[in-house]
Amino acid sequence: MSDIGAPKLVRAPALRRALAGTPWRRFIILAGFALVWELYARWLDNGLLLPTLGATLSALWSAILSGELPNRALTSLRVLITGYALGVVIAAVLTTFAALSRWGNEALGLLTSMFNPLPAIALLPIALLWFGVGTPSLIFVIVHSVLWPVALACYGGFLAVPPTLRMAGRNLGLSGGRFVAEILVPAAFPQILSGLRMGWAFAWRTLIAAELVFGVSARSGGIGWFIYTNRAQLETASVFAGLLTVILIGLLVEGVIFRTLTRITVQRWGQVQT
Amino acid sequence: MNVAPRLTGLAGDKASPTLLELDRVSISYPTSDGILTAVEDVSFRISAGERLVLLGPSGCGKSTLLRAVGGFLKPSAGEVRMNGRRIGAPGPDRMTVFQEFDQLLPWRTVLGNVRYALERGRALSRRDAEQIARRWLERVGLKNFVDAFPHTLSGGMKQRVAIARAFALEPALLLMDEPFAALDALTRRQMQDELLRLCEETGNTALFVTHGIDEAIRVGTRILALTPHPGRLAATFDVPPETRARGTAGFGELERRIQETVFSAPEIGHV
Structure with a gap:
């Protein structure tokens, strides 16, 4: 049989490719925003209400150099990752169960519709009662904030797997856990990925909020605690530095980890448009 | 009648x-x-x-x-x-070769699709499976596309992959x-x-x-x-x-x- 030839591709010129991307536009918007901030803060001239961008950055820099901010951030991230991983694992177990049995299916549907609208932070008082002031309470609310959106996304993804693909899998004699792991999960990966993304965003917000509500002990608090104590001491520039850190970490995870994950998986597989 | x-x-x-x-x-x-x-x-x-x-x-x-x-x-x-x-x-x-083009696993390459089917369906080792998969893809004229992902192929080529996969499992x-x-x-x-x-x-x-x-x-x-x-x-x-x-x-x-x-x-x- 005659082979089908490979298609020819011509690359666009480098300059046009660079201009077609979005980074430079974002950079200009960001610079404009920074300029407005700086000018307005100078005009306001009230460091207690709104420190200048320069003051914020220098507070950020000294907090990083002193090792306080990195320590706080690490504390937060450690709690976050523990809770996130736990939430994802529980979500995986629940959805597997739901994909394989009618009872599991109903249970998951009921639980997600009940708990998904409940803000995780609203569970904090209960968590404090059950687990006391400390990391376990934080992990509890984070698990709650991750579990439901991830489970919902996974389950929706499983339902959306085309019947032909399911049959192709079963045709190979796959069933049970192997069918879920090797057919359903990769087939539903676009939805799972967006669920993980959403779960991450919820978890991060929930954590910072929870840390703001109760400070743990001064030594072991996270970024939320850093923001809270600095506000109490009227170190507004440091408060802003803390907020900036929250944003930066959020951006980093979203822009680096999740974007890379998207690029090497669903984008490569043609399951989402770029 | x-x-x-x-x-x-x-x-x-x-x-x-x-x-x-x-x-x-x-x-x-x-x-x-x-x-x-x-x-x-x-x-x-x-x-x-x-x-x-x-x-x-x-x-x-x-x-x-x-x-x-x-x-x-x-x-x-x-x-x-x-x-x-x-x-x-x-x-x-x-x-079975189905009518629908989405019968191929989109997360595997053309070769990966056939190889995976052989690994699971005939319980072959990865090496044997790959060898047989390559042979069949060559037979259906897809030698130049073994590393392509299904979404980059035309409908006819996707069906060729499905046919190669089906025949390969004997x-x-x-x-x-x-x-x-x-x-x-x-x-x-x-x-x-x-x-x-x-x-x-x-x-x-x-x-x-x-x-x-x-x-x-x-x-x-x-x-x-x-x-x-x-x-x-x-x-x-x-x-x-x-x-x-x-x-x-x-x-x-x-x-x-x-x-x-x-x-x-x-x-x-x-x-």
Whole structure:
């Protein structure tokens, strides 16, 4: 049989490719925003209400150099990752169960519709009662904030797997856990990925909020605690530095980890448009 | 009906042993309006080496029958037996090529799709599976595309991958569910020719579902025509090898005969 030839591709010129991307536009918007901030803060001239961008950055820099901010951030991230991983694992177990049995299916549907609208932070008082002031309470609310959106996304993804693909899998004699792991999960990966993304965003917000509500002990608090104590001491520039850190970490995870994950998986597989 | 060419459908090639047997199979399923009977009382046999085509208009239950043979759904009455044993679940001994292009795993490359199927369906080691997969992809003309992901391929190429995957598993019975129906006419013709060649080279037994008379004559050794609502066997046609070439007198004659017996609705074809 005659082979089908490979298609020819011509690359666009480098300059046009660079201009077609979005980074430079974002950079200009960001610079404009920074300029407005700086000018307005100078005009306001009230460091207690709104420190200048320069003051914020220098507070950020000294907090990083002193090792306080990195320590706080690490504390937060450690709690976050523990809770996130736990939430994802529980979500995986629940959805597997739901994909394989009618009872599991109903249970998951009921639980997600009940708990998904409940803000995780609203569970904090209960968590404090059950687990006391400390990391376990934080992990509890984070698990709650991750579990439901991830489970919902996974389950929706499983339902959306085309019947032909399911049959192709079963045709190979796959069933049970192997069918879920090797057919359903990769087939539903676009939805799972967006669920993980959403779960991450919820978890991060929930954590910072929870840390703001109760400070743990001064030594072991996270970024939320850093923001809270600095506000109490009227170190507004440091408060802003803390907020900036929250944003930066959020951006980093979203822009680096999740974007890379998207690029090497669903984008490569043609399951989402770029 | 006044036309009655060999209505039984039970006469296979008596020289070869029976591979698959459908014994008075009826299939019905519940819909919102009640229970719909898709197939009623269908019996036929497939002997080893045969290529049986189920031919009929849409609604005649031909795909439903194929699903039952594949083990994807259970007959509500009757039995489907393979080598004398009742068919329960789907399995790689009955590899199916579906009509839909999304039968390939989008997260695996062309090679990965075939290799994975071999690893799971035939329990081969990765190395052996890869070797066989490469050989089959070469046979269907996809040597240059082994590392491509399915979404970059045209419809015809995706079907080639599915065909390579199905043949590579060396199924006892190859099931084809209108595999070329979603292709353009030119590609379809080419694929029919290539499929015929692969079938003749391997001597694979196949059950092929289509609504195209020319396709049925081209790829089949025997044609079972079905009538719709509910699906029933209407007629059997043997396709002699010399009739298989397009444009020959025999091809046209058989095409006309099938057209007359099966597709002419009484109220139109009465005159």
